[in-house]
Amino acid sequence: MLECERQELGLLVFIKLFNYQLKSCKYSKNNLIFLMSAPFYTVKDVPAQDFIRGYAEYLKKNNKIKIPEWASIVKTGLGKEISPIDQDWMYVRAAALARKIYVRGHWGVGNLTHMFGSVNDNGKHESGSGKVIRYLLQQLETIKVLKRDNKSLLKKGSRIVTKEGQQDLNRIATQVALAARK
Numbered sequence: 001m002l003e004c005e006r007q008e009l010g011l012l013v014f015i016k017l018f019n020y021q022l023k024s025c026k027y028s029k030n031n032l033i034f035l036m037s038a039p040f041y042t043v044k045d046v047p048a049q050d051f052i053r054g055y056a057e058y059l060k061k062n063n064k065i066k067i068p069e070w071a072s073i074v075k076t077g078l079g080k081e082i083s084p085i086d087q088d089w090m091y092v093r094a095a096a097l098a099r100k101i102y103v104r105g106h107w108g109v110g111n112l113t114h115m116f117g118s119v120n121d122n123g124k125h126e127s128g129s130g131k132v133i134r135y136l137l138q139q140l141e142t143i144k145v146l147k148r149d150n151k152s153l154l155k156k157g158s159r160i161v162t163k164e165g166q167q168d169l170n171r172i173a174t175q176v177a178l179a180a181r182k
Contacts, residue, residue, distance in 0.1 A: 041177040043102045043169050054176040055095035055169070056088060065094055065139045079118035079126030094136045098145055098161075102169055106149060106158040109134050145169070 043051055059065050067090050075083055076093070086092070093116075100115065101107050107115075109130055116128035137159055140146040145165035149158050161169070 040170060040174045043099055043173045046173045046177050046180075048099060050176050050180060051099055051173055052092060052095040054179075055098065055172050056091040058172055059091045059094055060088055064143050065091060065136070068135065074132060075129060076132060077113075077116065077118050077126055077128040079120050090132075090136065093132065094140060097133065097136055098140055098165070098169060101146060101159050102161050102166070105160040106152065106155040108155070108158045109137065112137075140165075 071090050073083055075081070076089070096116075097112065100112070112133045113127045113130045114125075116133065117126050118128070120126055137146060141148070141159075144162055145168060146159045147162050149160045150156055152158065
């Protein structure tokens with residue numbers, strides 16, 4: 001028996017054993033076979049923390065984002081007391097923004113400041129820094145990962161992922177997923 005036939009037989013046995021789980025799952029048998037032998041992965045297939053770390057390393061290694069002078073002294077939100085200790089926090093925040101817009105598009109600066117905000121001790125929700133988010137969105141637009149959506153009637157000016165950006169993000173997600181499998 002060839003190696004590929006043995007793997008296909010193993011997949012069929014796996015599918016028959018867990019057929020009851022597939023009925024309640026959103027994946028069909030064909031989709032499950034495709035996902036288990038996929039040559040590429042999307043951002044949604046990779047855990048968020050792993051993808052953000054991998055994409056932040058990619059941005060830093062290739063000097064895709066310019067770090068401004070004010071980055072070492074700025075706070076990331078109203079609820080914070082000091083600036084971040086990590087020197088690469090701008091790359092991490094840019095990767096998190098790119099992932100958030102990839103997963104669910106049409107985000108604006110106001111929504112993102114709410115998402116990246118914090119909770120104080122008294123329970124009031126504090127917004128994140130709008131300047132940091134706006135700057136990083138502009139930087140992601142210059143490297144053609146994001147663009148403004150002017151076609152949507154309700155969310156005009158919101159950010160969406162470009163085709164080139166989707167290819168880049170999926171390529172990084174594939175690299176992260178393959179590295180995690182080894």
